[in-house]
Amino acid sequence: MLNDLGISQLAYDYRDEHIPSFKHEIGVLEKHNIELRAVWLWIDPREGEILNEASRSILDILRETGTETELWVSFPAFVFEGLPDAQQLEKAVNILTVVLQHAEEMGCTMALYNHGDWFGEPENQVRIIQAIGSDRIRIVYNFHHGHHQVDRFGELLEVMKPYLSAININGMKVEGPKIITLGEGDREVEMLRTIKDSGYCGPIGILGHTEGEDIRVVLERNLEGLQQLKSQL
Numbered sequence: 001m002l003n004d005l006g007i008s009q010l011a012y013d014y015r016d017e018h019i020p021s022f023k024h025e026i027g028v029l030e031k032h033n034i035e036l037r038a039v040w041l042w043i044d045p046r047e048g049e050i051l052n053e054a055s056r057s058i059l060d061i062l063r064e065t066g067t068e069t070e071l072w073v074s075f076p077a078f079v080f081e082g083l084p085d086a087q088q089l090e091k092a093v094n095i096l097t098v099v100l101q102h103a104e105e106m107g108c109t110m111a112l113y114n115h116g117d118w119f120g121e122p123e124n125q126v127r128i129i130q131a132i133g134s135d136r137i138r139i140v141y142n143f144h145h146g147h148h149q150v151d152r153f154g155e156l157l158e159v160m161k162p163y164l165s166a167i168n169i170n171g172m173k174v175e176g177p178k179i180i181t182l183g184e185g186d187r188e189v190e191m192l193r194t195i196k197d198s199g200y201c202g203p204i205g206i207l208g209h210t211e212g213e214d215i216r217v218v219l220e221r222n223l224e225g226l227q228q229l230k231s232q233l
Contacts, residue, residue, distance in 0.1 A: 011038040016054045023061045038070040068107040074115040093131045111140040111165040122156045138165035144178050154194045168205035182225030
């Protein structure tokens with residue numbers, strides 16, 4: 001399907017039930033010359049350890065297959081809730097230093113994935129990166145988790161730009177919903193113009209992030225929307 005659509009790179013998202021097929025999917029991507037550009041990694045330390053069973057399984061499969069990629073790391077809100085800012089920063093640095101060690105052992109890099117809350121604010125992500133002090137940790141910015149940041153996007157882009165690894169785009173209306181087909185929002189054109197004017201020339205991702213639909217149809221719809229948007233830039 002990705003070959004047919006002309007897509008040569010994939011960022012892999014998952015839910016726990018998808019993990020058993022992940023190793024097979026890596027093999028299929030290799031067979032079809034599709035680069036596994038990134039793997040989403042959800043850090044949910046409810047079990048008392050930094051890596052839960054799901055995230056350990058993802059890393060084990062990457063290690064077993066010798067896959068070198070980028071880990072797109074994020075957290076649930078509870079990890080930082082209720083803490084003073086200084087303690088939030090310290091906790092994020094401590095956890096991510098451990099995750100980065102795992103990434104480096106496998107030849108992988110890491111990017112901080114905005115998923116809302118304190119950790120999803122670009123200024124905080126830059127502070128984390130600067131505190132860790134590694135050039136192997138970057139930022140992936142997702143439009144669909146940034147509705148509350150639309151009016152500040154140009155300012156935030158300048159803050160993030162030295163650290164940006166990728167930007168994932170989405171149709172954008174400040175009032176939502178979160179996932180909208182490209183070209184069906186009312187703010188994504190201006191956001192894309194801001195990206196173009198900034199000089200950013202890294203990867204741009206589109207989403208296959210809906211439930212109950214054939215993913216091919218979802219991707220085709222977003223590719224069509226992207227072409228329409230490009231004609232307006």
